[in-house]
Amino acid sequence: MGDQANPFEAVQAMMLQNLEKVQSATQSYIDTVEKAMRGFPGANQDQITDFKAYLDRKVAANRDFVEKLLHAKDFQEAIRIEVEYFQSQWKATAEDARQIGSKMASAFNRSTG
Numbered sequence: 001m002g003d004q005a006n007p008f009e010a011v012q013a014m015m016l017q018n019l020e021k022v023q024s025a026t027q028s029y030i031d032t033v034e035k036a037m038r039g040f041p042g043a044n045q046d047q048i049t050d051f052k053a054y055l056d057r058k059v060a061a062n063r064d065f066v067e068k069l070l071h072a073k074d075f076q077e078a079i080r081i082e083v084e085y086f087q088s089q090w091k092a093t094a095e096d097a098r099q100i101g102s103k104m105a106s107a108f109n110r111s112t113g
Contacts, residue, residue: 015070023063030055054096061089 034052037043065085072078 012070016067019063019066019070023059026059030059057092061085061092 037048068081072081
């Protein structure tokens with residue numbers, strides 16, 4: 001019985017493989033959305049580029065989080081990983097809001113100036 005693989009490790013390996021498949025499908029979806037958006041008449045190319053970069057950052061952060069979580073050695077490490085992830089997401093959201101506010105103010109100043 002000692003020779004049997006740990007069932008948790010088998011599930012972990014399967015989840016990591018699925019994560020790679022999901023990553024590939026997600027990237028294909030984002031690329032398709034970007035292409036469709038760029039095809040709209042009058043599309044603002046800079047905004048589309050910014051939006052795609054935002055999506056890419058979110059997807060990467062989520063992928064990294066899941067990958068770290070799948071490699072957690074115990075429950076305590078999993079909780080630490082979750083706390084770090086949520087803290088980083090709060091910081092990223094604050095930075096995104098700051099950038100959006102700055103761009104809106106800039107656009108407003110251009111239209112009134």
